[in-house]
Amino acid sequence: MSNFLFHKVSEKEKEQIKKQAKSIMNDFSKKLSKFDKQKIPESFIERPKSERQEGDISKEEFSKEIMFKNAPNKNNTLKGTSDYIIAEKKKW
Amino acid sequence: MVSTEKRLKQYLERIKKQDTLNGTGKKINSFLQLNPDAIKQAKAIDAKKKKGKLAGKIIAVKANINVKGMNISCASKVLENYNAPYDATVIKKIKEEDGLIIGITNQDEFACGSSGETSAFGPTQNPAALGKIPGGSSSGSAAAVAAEFCDMSLGSDTGCSIRVPGSFCGIIGVKPTYSSVSRYGLCDLSMSLDQIGPLARTVEEAALLLSVINGYDKRDAISQESKINLQKINQKPKQLTIGILDFPIKDKRIQDLIENKVNTIAKENNFKVKKIKIENIDLAVSIYYPLVYVEFFSATRKLDGRRYGKKIEDAAGPEVLRRILGGAEITKAEHKGRYYHQALKAKKLIEQELANAFKKVDCIISPVTPKLPHNIGDKISVQEMYEYDALTIPHNLYGNCALSIPIGKIDNIPVGMQIACDRFQDEKMLQIARLFE
Numbered sequence: 104m105s106n107f108l109f110h111k112v113s114e115k116e117k118e119q120i121k122k123q124a125k126s127i128m129n130d131f132s133k134k135l136s137k138f139d140k141q142k143i144p145e146s147f148i149e150r151p152k153s154e155r156q157e158g159d160i161s162k163e164e165f166s167k168e169i170m171f172k173n174a175p176n177k178n179n180t181l182k183g184t185s186d187y188i189i190a191e192k193k194k195w
Numbered sequence: 196m197v198s199t200e201k202r203l204k205q206y207l208e209r210i211k212k213q214d215t216l217n218g219t220g221k222k223i224n225s226f227l228q229l230n231p232d233a234i235k236q237a238k239a240i241d242a243k244k245k246k247g248k249l250a251g252k253i254i255a256v257k258a259n260i261n262v263k264g265m266n267i268s269c270a271s272k273v274l275e276n277y278n279a280p281y282d283a284t285v286i287k288k289i290k291e292e293d294g295l296i297i298g299i300t301n302q303d304e305f306a307c308g309s310s311g312e313t314s315a316f317g318p319t320q321n322p323a324a325l326g327k328i329p330g331g332s333s334s335g336s337a338a339a340v341a342a343e344f345c346d347m348s349l350g351s352d353t354g355c356s357i358r359v360p361g362s363f364c365g366i367i368g369v370k371p372t373y374s375s376v377s378r379y380g381l382c383d384l385s386m387s388l389d390q391i392g393p394l395a396r397t398v399e400e401a402a403l404l405l406s407v408i409n410g411y412d413k414r415d416a417i418s419q420e421s422k423i424n425l426q427k428i429n430q431k432p433k434q435l436t437i438g439i440l441d442f443p444i445k446d447k448r449i450q451d452l453i454e455n456k457v458n459t460i461a462k463e464n465n466f467k468v469k470k471i472k473i474e475n476i477d478l479a480v481s482i483y484y485p486l487v488y489v490e491f492f493s494a495t496r497k498l499d500g501r502r503y504g505k506k507i508e509d510a511a512g513p514e515v516l517r518r519i520l521g522g523a524e525i526t527k528a529e530h531k532g533r534y535y536h537q538a539l540k541a542k543k544l545i546e547q548e549l550a551n552a553f554k555k556v557d558c559i560i561s562p563v564t565p566k567l568p569h570n571i572g573d574k575i576s577v578q579e580m581y582e583y584d585a586l587t588i589p590h591n592l593y594g595n596c597a598l599s600i601p602i603g604k605i606d607n608i609p610v611g612m613q614i615a616c617d618r619f620q621d622e623k624m625l626q627i628a629r630l631f632e
């Protein structure tokens with residue numbers, strides 16, 4: 104039992120949440136294992152009309168402004184635009 | 196026609212008195228940000244000679260739909276500094292029809308929640324039943340409409356998120372057919388289920404907004420053509436077979452309220468009524484959450500702190516973490532096909548059962564939720580929280596349209612009825628809903 108109000112989660116609580124989530128998923132999995140899977144075809148959706156050709160999308164959708172505007176660390180060119188994100192060093 | 200500016204100012208005055216932006220939650224707390232250019236934009240709309248379909252309408256937008264220049268935080272500390280660099284397709288369509296965006300509304304963090312409590316900026320109050328949860332995840336969008344802070348709003352619905360808050364706040368909430376409204380610009384929760392839709396105080400207003408936002412969009416890979424004829428919605432259907440869902444509802448008062456209402460309308464209009472059973476509907480929650488956990492885990496991999504704000508694992512609240520950590524766990528264990536793959540197969544089962552049911556009846560009616568809302572901050576189990584979605588999830592799994600409409604009150608709390616129709620029968624669903632207003 105817990106309330107669902109937002110709070111900062113400690114590392115200890117994260118571990119508890121992980122265990123609880125796994126347990127919930129196992130319960131759901133157990134319930135689903137009861138139906139006869141053989142009767143049901145595989146889920147497969149084909150949408151040929153939705154296939155996009157290369158070059159279909161306009162440049163504005165993949166503009167540098169959209170891609171980089173919200174990145175906390177990025178390079179800045181003389182024009183005031185950005186070309187790449189600066190990732191943290193030695194943390195990978 | 197009422198001037199947009201005048202109407203906007205009336206709403207802003209109400210918001211000032213009754214809502215507290217990013218506040219303590221003591222007031223409604225439905226808005227996270229107001230549009231700083233709203234008055235200027237309202238004047239520009241009023242000055243136009245030829246106005247669009249939404250001229251004069253003041254619209255609020257859930258904090259997970261991109262509105263250029265606004266803070267689209269998904270009610271999370273992770274994205275608290277994210278400024279939308281573009282308009283979602285639905286926003287572009289609203290602006291083209293002269294709708295005015297008044298502000299960005301509160302929600303459950305990343306749409307993870309059914310109660311409106313998980314926002315990192317405090318829970319939203321239910322204006323129709325103070326102290327009770329407003330329902331989620333589109334909590335602010337529903338509360339803002341119910342509190343008369345705007346004419347209509349946009350929400351998103353993955354399992355219940357428009358219909359449950361619509362129901363608890365006593366307004367109309369429409370989940371359109373999956374793929375009929377573009378999701379380009381929506382921050383995804385579970386991409387195989389997400390759908391944007393309108394909330395409003397009347398069916399007519401909800402239909403108006405839906406008629407603007409729906410239709411094919413090449414930017415959304417699953418998008419399909421769809422149209423709403425507003426004149427048809429006001430025509431009474433001549434013949435109908437109404438299906439009442441055969442499902443055990445814990446609170447018998449809710450079921451009685453709905454059955455009485457359906458029987459009255461059916462009698463008045465000479466419609467047939469029959470009980471309809473969906474064999475495996477009780478599996479819906481068990482199917483839905485593994486799908487959502489995995490898809491949400493996948494969707495949030497981009498929130499690594501490099502492109503947007505903070506790393507999600509460092510700044511999100513407990514419900515978001517439950518879904519991410521749970522999603523990561525079952526993705527790792529998926530080689531046995533025990534979780535996602537199994538849920539996908541079971542989803543197909545529900546799809547088949549609902550498709551068959553819609554061959555026998557024109558619509559399926561049920562309560563929106565099997566129980567009344569709890570008090571904000573009450574301690575409940577995760578399973579109890581997920582139960583709120585038991586009757587709404589099946590329609591996300593099949594991808595058909597469904598809406599919530601208020602039909603009365605119990606203990607002074609609004610009760611919503613769900614009307615669901617087959618895929619791409621949104622027009623018929625709205626036509627039926629008009630009968631119940």
